[in-house]
Amino acid sequence: MVSGDGLVARVRPRGGRLTPVQAIGLARLAVAHGNGLLDLTSRANIQVRGVTEGGYGPLTEGLAALGLIDPTAEAEAQRNIVVTPYWSSDDDVQTIAATLADALAAPDAPRMPGKFGFSVDCGPSPVLSAISADIRLERGGDGCLLCRADGAVAAARVTAGTAVDAAMKLAHWFLRSGGVSGGRGRMAAHLARGAVLPDRYTEAPVQPSARSMPKPGLVEAGVLLGFEFGQLRAETLSALANHGALRLTPWRMLLIEGLDAAPDLPGLVTRPDDPALRVVACTGAPDCLQGQQPTRALARILTPLLPTFLPQDAVLHVSGCAKGCAHPQPAALTLTAGADGYDLVRGGRPGDAPMRSGLSVEYLTANPATLYVTR
Ligand code: SF4
Known part of the structure; x- marks a missing residue:
C-alpha cells in the first residue's frame, strides 16, 4: 500500500506467530528497507512502514527467505485467518490454523470476497468474538469444538479432524447461497438479509466470549505487552525476540512466549491501567x-x-x-x-x-x- 511515508508492507505470519529468527530478521528488514517502524494491526498482522520504492524488491525477497510471504498477493489475501494467542502446544489450535491455511490455498478452495475472514478461537474459551471474522471455529461451553457463521447464535459441532472441512463447506454455502454481491460480502450481513444456514448449524449454543480487550500482564503462555498506538521500533521487536517467540494479537499487543515478567525496554505498555x-x-x-x-x-x-x-x-x-x-x-x-x-x-x-x-x-x-x- 502507498502511504505518505512510503510504502506499507503487510506481513501475515502463519498461525499468528513469529519465531525469534523471523522476528529478528523482520526487524533488520524494517531498518534496511523501511523507516524502522512497525505497526501491529487489528487483524493480528504486522506492517513495515516507510518502505522505499527501491527497497520493495529486497524486502519481499527477505520476507520470502524468512517464510513470511505467500506465493501471490491473492493467496495472502485469501489466508485471512485470526488465531487466538491463548493456545498451548497440547491443544489443536495451531494444527487447525495450519490445515485451514492449506485448505484456503488449495486449487479448489472457494474464492472468498475481500475482507471475508476466518477465526481459529479454540483455546480454553473464545476470546475473538469482538474481532471481525465470518466463519468462526471456536470452543463451546462443554469443551467441544464448534463451527459458527458470524451473526448466528448457534453452531455446528465439529472435531479437530473435521473443523476445517466444515469451515470450507460453510464458505462454499456462503458463495452458493448468494452471499456475494458486486465482489463484496460478509456473513453476518448475509444472514441478516434472511439467508438460512444448513440444518446442522442449530446443533449447539455458543459459549459467551470475553468482549473487553485483554490487559498487559502475565498469561499462561507468557507475557502480554502493549505499545503506544500499536506501533513499535525495529530494535524493540528485535530485543523482544531475544526473549522468545512472539504471538501477534488482534488487540495490537504481543505475547512473548515463556516470559514470566515484562522485559525492561523502552516503549512498552506494561501496566494494565495505563x-x-x-x-x-x-x-x-x-x-x-x-x-x-x-x-x-x-x-x-x-x-x-x-x-x-x-x-x-x-x-x-x-x-x-x-x-x-x-x-x-x-x-x-x-x-x-x-x-x-x-x-x-x-x-x-x-x-x-x-x-x-x-x-x-x-x-x-x-x-x-x-x-x-x-x-
Ligand atoms: S483512518 Fe487514518 S489511516 Fe485510515 S485512511 Fe484515514 S487517515 Fe489514513
Missing part, C-alpha cells in the same frame, strides 16, 4: 495520504488526561479521516479529523453524524472535560 491502552489513533496526516489532520500528537496530549474525562475502560479514538481504519467499531469518544478541525462523535464511529464539528487542537486540549458530556 490510559494509553484506551487510546486508538491511526497514522493520520501527513504520513497517511487520506489524513485530514495529525492524530497522534493530539492523542498524546489527551492520553494522560483521559481518567479526568472518560469513564473507566471507555475508549478514545482519534481518526485521521472518516474511514476509521484503526478502530472500525464504535468508541465512547471519537474525534474525526476534517478539513476544518475535528468532529466529535460520542458512542459512534468516525463517519457518524457528529455532535460538534470543526474543533481545534487548542480547544480540545484546553477543554477535555467538555468532550464527554451528554447534553
Whole structure:
C-alpha cells in the first residue's frame, strides 16, 4: 500500500506467530528497507512502514527467505485467518490454523470476497468474538469444538479432524447461497438479509466470549505487552525476540512466549491501567495520504488526561479521516479529523453524524472535560 511515508508492507505470519529468527530478521528488514517502524494491526498482522520504492524488491525477497510471504498477493489475501494467542502446544489450535491455511490455498478452495475472514478461537474459551471474522471455529461451553457463521447464535459441532472441512463447506454455502454481491460480502450481513444456514448449524449454543480487550500482564503462555498506538521500533521487536517467540494479537499487543515478567525496554505498555491502552489513533496526516489532520500528537496530549474525562475502560479514538481504519467499531469518544478541525462523535464511529464539528487542537486540549458530556 502507498502511504505518505512510503510504502506499507503487510506481513501475515502463519498461525499468528513469529519465531525469534523471523522476528529478528523482520526487524533488520524494517531498518534496511523501511523507516524502522512497525505497526501491529487489528487483524493480528504486522506492517513495515516507510518502505522505499527501491527497497520493495529486497524486502519481499527477505520476507520470502524468512517464510513470511505467500506465493501471490491473492493467496495472502485469501489466508485471512485470526488465531487466538491463548493456545498451548497440547491443544489443536495451531494444527487447525495450519490445515485451514492449506485448505484456503488449495486449487479448489472457494474464492472468498475481500475482507471475508476466518477465526481459529479454540483455546480454553473464545476470546475473538469482538474481532471481525465470518466463519468462526471456536470452543463451546462443554469443551467441544464448534463451527459458527458470524451473526448466528448457534453452531455446528465439529472435531479437530473435521473443523476445517466444515469451515470450507460453510464458505462454499456462503458463495452458493448468494452471499456475494458486486465482489463484496460478509456473513453476518448475509444472514441478516434472511439467508438460512444448513440444518446442522442449530446443533449447539455458543459459549459467551470475553468482549473487553485483554490487559498487559502475565498469561499462561507468557507475557502480554502493549505499545503506544500499536506501533513499535525495529530494535524493540528485535530485543523482544531475544526473549522468545512472539504471538501477534488482534488487540495490537504481543505475547512473548515463556516470559514470566515484562522485559525492561523502552516503549512498552506494561501496566494494565495505563490510559494509553484506551487510546486508538491511526497514522493520520501527513504520513497517511487520506489524513485530514495529525492524530497522534493530539492523542498524546489527551492520553494522560483521559481518567479526568472518560469513564473507566471507555475508549478514545482519534481518526485521521472518516474511514476509521484503526478502530472500525464504535468508541465512547471519537474525534474525526476534517478539513476544518475535528468532529466529535460520542458512542459512534468516525463517519457518524457528529455532535460538534470543526474543533481545534487548542480547544480540545484546553477543554477535555467538555468532550464527554451528554447534553
Ligand atoms: S483512518 Fe484515514 S487517515 Fe487514518 S489511516 Fe485510515 S485512511 Fe489514513
